[in-house]
Amino acid sequence: xxxxxxxxxxxxxxxxxDDAAVERAPVDLSVDxxxxxxxxxxxxxxxxxxxxxxxxxFEAAEQIDIDRLGAIVTRGTTLSPRSGSxxxxxxxxxxxxxxxxxxxNPGIDSVLDRFAPxxxxxxxxxxxxLCAVSADDLAALAARADVPGVAALELDLASVDLTxxxxxxxxxxxxxARTTEAVRSASDLPxxxxxxxAATDVRAVARTVVDAGADALTCGGGLPAAAIDRVRxxxxxxxxxxxxxxxxxxxxxxxxAEAAAAVKVPVIGCGGVVTIxxxxxxxxxxxxxxxxxxxxxxxxxxxxxxxxxxxxxCEGIGAGSHRDLVxxxxxxxxxxxx
Amino acid sequence: xxxxxxxxxxxxxxxEITLHVAAGDPAAPWLSTLHVGDRVALxxxxxxxxxxxxxxxxxxxxxxxxxxxxxxxxxxEALATGRQVTLLVGARSGTDVYPSSLLPDEVEYVVATDDGxxxxxxxxxxxxxxxxxxxxxxxxAGPAWMLDRLVGFAAGxxxxxxxxxxxxxxxxxxTAAATRSAGPAWLQVFLPQTVxxxxxxxxxxxxxxxxxxVRVCRDGPVFAAEELAWDEPS
Numbered sequence: 001x002x003x004x005x006x007x008x009x010x011x012x013x014x015x016x017x018d019d020a021a022v023e024r025a026p027v028d029l030s031v032d033x034x035x036x037x038x039x040x041x042x043x044x045x046x047x048x049x050x051x052x053x054x055x056x057x058f059e060a061a062e063q064i065d066i067d068r069l070g071a072i073v074t075r076g077t078t079l080s081p082r083s084g085s086x087x088x089x090x091x092x093x094x095x096x097x098x099x100x101x102x103x104x105n106p107g108i109d110s111v112l113d114r115f116a117p118x119x120x121x122x123x124x125x126x127x128x129x130l131c132a133v134s135a136d137d138l139a140a141l142a143a144r145a146d147v148p149g150v151a152a153l154e155l156d157l158a159s160v161d162l163t164x165x166x167x168x169x170x171x172x173x174x175x176x177a178r179t180t181e182a183v184r185s186a187s188d189l190p191x192x193x194x195x196x197x198a199a200t201d202v203r204a205v206a207r208t209v210v211d212a213g214a215d216a217l218t219c220g221g222g223l224p225a226a227a228i229d230r231v232r233x234x235x236x237x238x239x240x241x242x243x244x245x246x247x248x249x250x251x252x253x254x255x256x257a258e259a260a261a262a263v264k265v266p267v268i269g270c271g272g273v274v275t276i277x278x279x280x281x282x283x284x285x286x287x288x289x290x291x292x293x294x295x296x297x298x299x300x301x302x303x304x305x306x307x308x309x310x311x312x313x314c315e316g317i318g319a320g321s322h323r324d325l326v327x328x329x330x331x332x333x334x335x336x337x338x
Numbered sequence: 339x340x341x342x343x344x345x346x347x348x349x350x351x352x353x354e355i356t357l358h359v360a361a362g363d364p365a366a367p368w369l370s371t372l373h374v375g376d377r378v379a380l381x382x383x384x385x386x387x388x389x390x391x392x393x394x395x396x397x398x399x400x401x402x403x404x405x406x407x408x409x410x411x412x413x414x415e416a417l418a419t420g421r422q423v424t425l426l427v428g429a430r431s432g433t434d435v436y437p438s439s440l441l442p443d444e445v446e447y448v449v450a451t452d453d454g455x456x457x458x459x460x461x462x463x464x465x466x467x468x469x470x471x472x473x474x475x476x477x478x479a480g481p482a483w484m485l486d487r488l489v490g491f492a493a494g495x496x497x498x499x500x501x502x503x504x505x506x507x508x509x510x511x512x513t514a515a516a517t518r519s520a521g522p523a524w525l526q527v528f529l530p531q532t533v534x535x536x537x538x539x540x541x542x543x544x545x546x547x548x549x550x551x552v553r554v555c556r557d558g559p560v561f562a563a564e565e566l567a568w569d570e571p572s
Contacts, residue, residue: 055539059556063537075541083551090533090542092339092364097533101541104551297535297542298340 027311028321031070031289033152033266034190034215041125041152041190041215043070043289045310046322047279047303050221050270050293051076051129051154051194052101056115057122060300067123068304070289073154074111076131079141081107091227091236096245096272097294098227100237103131103159108141116149125151127192131159135182142187153189155180155214158196158221158242171199177208184213192268194218195259197251203262210263217263218291219255220248220270245294246272253285257332260286274302276309283322284329340381341365342531347411358407384536388412388477388560389522396422398473400462400488402480403429406436408528409479417444424448424469428462428484431455463487470495479528489563492525523562529554 029045032038051073054060066072084104091098105111111128119126128150132138138160142153157176180193193214199205206217222242229236252271260267269282270291279290292303314322346358359366372378390397390412397416399409406427413423424446429435432455438447449457450465458465463484466476470492478488495501531554534542538556545554546567552558 053540055541059537059539083546084541084544087543087545088532089544090540092533097339099540099542101544104541104544297540300535300537300539 025320027314027319028323029070029307029311029314030321031266031323033192033268033289035266036215037190043125044068044123045070045307046283046287046289047307047310048127048268048289048291049073049296049303050291051156053293053296054300056111057119057124057126058115060296061122064301064304068307069124070303070307071125071127071151073127073291074129075105076103076129076156076159077105077108077111077141078103078131079108079137081105081110085238088237091241093225093227093243093245093247095247096243097297098225098237098241098243099222100241108144112144112147112150116147119149127152127154129154129156129159129194130183131156133160135179138179139182139186142183142189146187146189150189152192152215153183153187154192154194154218155183156194156221158194158198173201173204173208176205177212180209180212180214190215192216192218194221194270195255196221197223197248197255197271199255202255202258206259206262210265214265216266216268216288217259218268218270219259219287220252220291221293223248223251244272246274248272249278253281254332256282256287257285257329260327273306276306276313279306279310280313280325283325284327285332286327288323288326339533340536341369342533342536344408344531345383345411346407347414360404381536385555385559386557388526388528390416390419390421391475391522394421394474396424396472396474398466398469398476399423399425400466400476400478400480400484401425401427402462402484403427403434403436405479405528409477410441412477413445414442417442422446424473426450426462426465426469428452428480429456432457461487463491466491471499473524475522476525477528478525481530485527485529488525489527489566492563495524523564525563526560527563527566529559529561531555531559 031043031046033043034040048071049069052075054072056074057066057072060066082103082105085100085102089100126149128145130138130141130153132141145153184191191214193209195202195205195217197220222244225241225243226239227236227241249272252269256267256269266288267286268289268291269287270293273279273290273292274295282290295302310322319325341363343357343359345355347356359369399413401409413425416423426448427436428450431451431453435449435456441447448465450460450462451457478485532543534540534555536555538553543554544551547565548567
């Protein structure tokens with residue numbers, strides 16, 4: 001049970017007496033995402049790139065200083081290569097983006113052979129996002145992924161929803177837990193499990209997934225959605241798209257609050273993050289780290305600026321670390337915290 | 339999201355670039371409120387441009403009414419470099435057609451309308467056969483169905499014209515190999531832009547190529563007709 005952080009106090013140290021200017025200690029933005037195994041996954045700052053939005057990182061590395069990101073979560077990777085959905089794959093929504101990429105990816109073997117060795121030369125931790133139709137496939141993916149360059153795994157329960165028929169995993173705490181168990185048994189890598197916003201009982205899914213071995217929870221991502229092409233009166237994007245972006249922000253906030261109330265492991269917030277206020281909102285709601293997703297499409301450099309702004313914010317209120325702010329706003333969901 | 343725009347013209351003496359924004363773009367109202375001196379963030383230039391072979395003296399442009407503006411800057415440049423230009427435009431009816439008074443006099447302008455109210459009654463693709471021998475190169479912009487038909491039509495050009503190609507091997511393979519090594523393809527198509535990151539990261543703009551998917555933003559937006567895999571119009 002997470003207790004409220006102590007109230008933030010101004011820096012109590014008296015000014016130095018000598019003439020030389022003394023620099024304040026820089027704000028510590030580091031985050032340990034697996035506190036039960038210190039050092040297993042430590043981020044330099046809490047701003048991560050969300051799955052799918054920076055690809056496997058290489059094109060982005062041409063544009064931005066990739067090592068200044070807290071972490072990168074890759075595009076969803078499957079056992080076999082997938083060519084993805086036919087065009088068009090994207091459409092705009094009033095407060096977000098509709099996308100139906102169809103999990104295009106070169107397959108796990110190609111990713112581990114060609115990309116992991118390059119990731120190993122980066123400072124930024126690369127988290128491999130796993131997608132599959134079955135728990136067995138997920139376990140097979142996880143078992144192969146323990147190679148230099150892969151710092152952690154993110155299991156996206158919502159993408160398993162995409163490829164399955166039947167009851168979505170996020171609504172079924174038992175199935176979500178069994179899926180997590182299958183991955184956990186196959187790999188010792190730090191494991192983040194991503195809960196879909198479609199989950200109605202976030203606390204139940206969060207608890208069972210953590211009991212099944214998740215080291216951290218990612219709360220957020222997109223919602224199943226659709227659009228219609230008015231000109232031709234048919235479904236756009238194959239009738240099965242995902243809505244992401246600012247529309248999801250309040251949903252992500254509630255998910256983070258619920259999950260943080262239910263579990264002790266770090267919670268990562270994801271959904272419509274664009275400004276520093278969005279970041280701080282998620283942090284005070286309970287997020288130890290924050291993923292930037294759709295906004296990366298307009299501005300791949302955004303997380304780097306947000307990290308700087310977060311440091312400025314902490315300095316401005318006299319906090320030595322953003323960790324002092326995690327979970328300081330309680331009872332967001334309106335229910336009493338246990 | 340960033341808005342895709344194309345370069346409509348460049349005035350080097352005044353250091354001015356004119357950008358073309360599609361009328362239906364959701365950002366058009368916002369852009370229209372900007373004033374001289376306002377700042378906008380611009381990313382580019384992106385993607386691969388249309389390539390005109392220096393040996394091409396006769397260039398054919400094919401477009402639908404909405405896409406004419408995309409090709410006009412290239413038509414101007416073709417004329418400025420001493421080439422002859424023919425522009426074929428298809429529209430629903432005569433009222434949608436780009437006014438000939440806005441085109442340079444030197445451009446031969448031929449129109450097709452679905453309802454027959456102006457020019458040829460039918461599709462602009464019907465007109466191409468009259469120019470395929472004359473044109474050294476063709477460039478097309480328009481909706482997917484139009485490009486699809488054009489590409490299918492262009493695939494038969496060599497056969498129809500009885501073009502013989504010198505090469506080490508005979509048959510279709512020789513033609514394809516010679517085509518690839520002989521400079522830009524006869525037909526280049528300008529695929530419509532879709533929303534996305536524009537940097538080749540998000541895979542939002544991928545269209546089927548002959549082997550793998552190709553990204554319109556990074557590998558295009560201009561493609562040789564042979565690079566793309568076309569199946570039934572979607």
